[in-house]
Amino acid sequence: MRLVRYGRPGKEKPGLIDDEGKLRDLSGVLADIDAATLSDKALRKLAKVATASLPLVRGTPRFGVPVAGIGKFIGIGLNYADHAAEAGLEAPKEPIVFMKAISCLNGPDDAIVLPKGSKKTDWEVELGVVIGTRAQYVSEADALNYVAGYCVVNDLSERSFQLERGPQWDKGKGCDTFGPVGPWLVTRDEVPDVQRLDLYLEVNGKRMQTGSTETMIFTVAQIVSYLSQFMTLEPGDVIATGTPPGVGAGRKPQRFLKKGDTLRAGIAGLGEQQQDVLAWQAK
Incomplete structure (x- = not known):
């Protein structure tokens, strides 16, 4: 479904x-x-x-985040071998874990707002994993049984906040609108092999990211099992599992988002999202 x-x-x-x-x-x-x-x-x-x-819905209504009441929004960093290489970093020996603020959740086609003082807002198309069953100390072999389904996530990141203002990544990951999720949640039974999904992202119609979950350093099963050793994963929690190469910070010269840009991102079988980029304005 x-x-x-x-x-x-x-x-x-x-x-x-x-x-x-x-x-x-x-x-x-x-x-x-x-x-x-x-x-x-x-x-x-x-x-x-x-x-x-079921009644048909007329017109083209806005889509929101496909799951209500998300408790945790967890990110995994540097989880694609080719992305770690473009960042000039060694592949991690254990998953890099950070948290995205729940307040950054955004509909898949809602506008992205550059935060006040932003200089280096970047894009990251990612496979999102939605937990369906409470998971605590689960094995890698059983881990996927705790997953309800999968979705597209754009892990927007303000690199100067993330990397130049102290060692904690969260400041650059949780800005308002920095967590578009959707358009839909595809249930686990409709994804026969989660490690064989193609991902892509475009900026203003130009392809920036092309990748596959085949190049993940840590598989979805490994990530779910790993996280469950350190925190209880609850139904509705969302895990963003890392991004393939092609982010703005990895380009030469670097390219970051600016007002007027348009993003389009998708994953095979999981749908596509599109956002306009706006500048922050005081309310």
């Missing part, structure tokens, strides 16, 4: 994308797509609903 949340910010309704690519309303079946929806049992029950019986 391809699950979505659509409508105005804060007023989203649950929906799904049918086999013909049409949006169907799920609000008569469940209140929202949240932690209670994401267990294997709940998803199996939802899959039995006759899609053709």
